[in-house]
Amino acid sequence: MFVGIPVLVVFPLALALPQIRRRASGPVDGASGAAFDRRRIRLALGVSLGAGLLQYAAQDLRWISLVPGAAGAVLLVPAVLGLLPRGTYRAARGLPSVVLLRGIAAGSFIAAESFIPLMLVTERGLSPTLAGFSLAAGGGTWALASWVQSRPRLEPYRERLMTLGMLLVAAAIAVVPSVLIDSVPAWTVAVAWGFGCFGMGLVISSTSVLLLRLSAPEEAGANSAALQISDGLSDVVLLAAGGAAFAAAAR
DSSP states (O other): TTTTHHHHHHHHHHHHHHHHHHHOOOOOOOOHHHHHHHHHHHHHHHHHHHHHHHHHHTOOGGGGGGHHHHHHHHHHHHHHHHHHHTTGGGGTTHHHHHHHHHHHHHHHHHHHHHHHHHHHHHOOOOHHHHHHHHHHHHHHHHHHHHHHHHHHHGGGHHHHHHHHHHHHHHHHHHHHHGGTTTTOOTTTHHHHHHHHHHHHHHHHHHHHHHHHSSSSSGGGGHHHHHHHHHHHHHHHHHHHHHHEEEEEEEH
């Protein structure tokens, strides 16, 4: 499945590149712009290597794993601070809070979702197929929420949509573990996760809209990249932490 993803990207990329080249304003002039680009590339490399080392360390619970884990943190922390808007991890008002919220929403949701099929199979005896179907409806509710938040009449309520979305995500994550109780029907997961995915559809789309609204035109590209870094990095870190905790508890 993952090998096929790059193949699927080729066609839309071929359509998009000519438009990107036509609309792009061109590279930043001067040595300072080139130095800035090289610095961001080095920071991005630090993020990639640091995240990879953390994931590697989380797979092995021996004490020796602290070495790659510490090395990953040393690479990751300064690189992330250099790429994300200043004040992100203080939840500073405005753009930093939007970037942080995106990471919290995406990371917590994906980390929780990753353990749901395992829980349904091992604790409730569902087949892998049924466990997968328990999450399938969420794709539809996520798409529905993305469409709902795009309606012009809801634009003045963008912040409220994000609040509602985060409440739905938090409620879904809180409700799902209740199926560990035998008297709670297993289909509770499908219902709860459908509402959680609806919340994610509101949050993910709205954070992108708010980020562009809060960005100067010349900063839109860099800030959009920061939003994606917050999203992907939170997934990696929380999945690694959750996996390590699960492995330790299962010993």
